[in-house]
Amino acid sequence: MANQNLSNAKTAKNDEFYTQYADIQKEINAYLDYDPHVFRGKTVLLPCDDPEWSNFTKFFAQNFELLGLKKLISTSYAPESKNYKIPYQPTLFETVQPYYSPDKTKTHGKIFVLERDITGDNRINIDDLEWQYLEGDGDFRSKEIRALRDEADIIVTNPPFSLFREFVAWLTEADKKFIIIGNMNAITYKEIFPLIKENKMWMGVSIHSGDREFGVPNTYPLEAAGWRIDEEGNKYIRVKGVRWFTNLDHGRRHEPLKLMTMAENFKHSKHKEIRGRKEYIKYDNYDAIEVPFTDAIPSDYEGAMGVPISFLDKYCPEQFEIIGQTQGDSGKELGLKPFDRELKKLNPSLRDGQLYYMENGIPQKPYARILIRKKQ
Numbered sequence: 001m002a003n004q005n006l007s008n009a010k011t012a013k014n015d016e017f018y019t020q021y022a023d024i025q026k027e028i029n030a031y032l033d034y035d036p037h038v039f040r041g042k043t044v045l046l047p048c049d050d051p052e053w054s055n056f057t058k059f060f061a062q063n064f065e066l067l068g069l070k071k072l073i074s075t076s077y078a079p080e081s082k083n084y085k086i087p088y089q090p091t092l093f094e095t096v097q098p099y100y101s102p103d104k105t106k107t108h109g110k111i112f113v114l115e116r117d118i119t120g121d122n123r124i125n126i127d128d129l130e131w132q133y134l135e136g137d138g139d140f141r142s143k144e145i146r147a148l149r150d151e152a153d154i155i156v157t158n159p160p161f162s163l164f165r166e167f168v169a170w171l172t173e174a175d176k177k178f179i180i181i182g183n184m185n186a187i188t189y190k191e192i193f194p195l196i197k198e199n200k201m202w203m204g205v206s207i208h209s210g211d212r213e214f215g216v217p218n219t220y221p222l223e224a225a226g227w228r229i230d231e232e233g234n235k236y237i238r239v240k241g242v243r244w245f246t247n248l249d250h251g252r253r254h255e256p257l258k259l260m261t262m263a264e265n266f267k268h269s270k271h272k273e274i275r276g277r278k279e280y281i282k283y284d285n286y287d288a289i290e291v292p293f294t295d296a297i298p299s300d301y302e303g304a305m306g307v308p309i310s311f312l313d314k315y316c317p318e319q320f321e322i323i324g325q326t327q328g329d330s331g332k333e334l335g336l337k338p339f340d341r342e343l344k345k346l347n348p349s350l351r352d353g354q355l356y357y358m359e360n361g362i363p364q365k366p367y368a369r370i371l372i373r374k375k376q
Contacts (some may be wrong), residue, residue: 017239018215019158019181021055023206027179027244028059028156030205032067034251040068045152047140048159048167050076051112051131052094053215056156061114061126072114073148078137080106099132109138111148140170149174154248156180158214165191168245172200177248179204184241187309188327188368196312197322204244205252208313211240243313256319259299269296283355285336286326288371290357299374306355306369323371326355334371339363 031038044060051057051074060072094100101108112131119127136142140149140159149155149170158181159167169191171178186192195201211226216235226238260268262280269275274296280289288304291297294311304323315322324334331353338352347363350356356363 017158017161017237018050018053019055020213020215021059023212024055024059026206027204030250030252031179031248034249037068038248039154041070042068042153043071043073043151044069045148045155046072046074046157047138047145047148047155048077048157049074050217051110051129052076053217055215056158057112057129058126060156061129064114064124064126070115072112073152074112075134075138075145075148076110077139078107078109078134080137097131101133104133107137109134109136111138140167146170146174149176153177154179165189168192168195168201179244179246179248181242182245183239184243184309185368186245187312187370188325188330190330193325193330197324199317201245201247202253202315202317203312204246205250207243209310211238212242213238254316254318255314256316257294257297257314259297261300262298265296265298269293271296281357281359283357284363286334286355286371288355290355290366290369292366302374302376304371304373306366306371309368309370311370311372319375320372321375323373326369326371327353331355 046054046056046060049056054074054076057072057074060067060069060074064072094105110131111134112129114124114126114129117124117128118130121127134144136144138145140146140163153176155171155176155178161183164182164186167180171180172195187196192201213236216237218233218235220235220237228236230236265274266277267275271293273292280291280298280301282289283306286304286306288306289301291305291307294307294314297305297307297311306326309325324330326334326336336353336355339350339356343356343363344350346361347356347365350363350365354365355369356365358364
């Protein structure tokens, strides 16, 4: 499975995935459509990127003046901080620079800064990037990168998948605006979900389904399905379930879902699980109905509903209230009672802190659910 790439990255800490330029451009353009001045006069930090390869660096450097940026900062991890099976080799770009250091190239991160015209062509663009070695290895948790975080207004990056929780905490403790990429399942993390529930973080605009292709370093071991090598020898992998996470506003977030009534869903729904029913399934351990598809949410039900986590792709805070989520400790906080032994005998997959409903005398556990209620 292509998603095995995420598991491998988390286990081996090989999670330096290069986001494609087109994916970055499409997402950033959506914020500009909503507010053309969102980046004007701002300092943008791109941590967790290798500036030599990062399409984040390329995009923001090429569009520095169009976006009206004040300053662009891009940093990378030291090669020795990555768990690669193939020895690191510096690029020609690095070795021909006057500040190249064979001693620092493996143990120090790099920093690229763009804020002035150094070529003398009266423009500020990618040709004006200035770089140096960092004092340390470039870990975002270091004092050095924290100082850059505190200087920045907006942080944009694809953080290490294995450190997503820590990275979000790193952002929120400094109260920074951000646009980052993560796995959809991060929604259920106990450190992440409260931010979504409290409208301190929400889903981005441009990725709602399917998988995305990421570039990886030449040193990256290709050990799972869903990979390719192009004609120039560049390596790529495909990853399922990725999403943009942000706290920058965008127009999509305020578009209400178009809903049908219960009766209309039972008659016209495209989902056979809904079409032809007379009522929605009710959970046995929580006063809510099971709605297995976002487009099957009824417009005329006022109570609590359990919906897929993908609902957040279309969540409008003016239309719905998020009550909670039903995984692990979060489910226990909602008051979901532990399963008794007899129920577990009937369905051994049941876990405490999860919803269930009875079907033909057997307790059934739906996939991860978010509990919502329609606002009046």
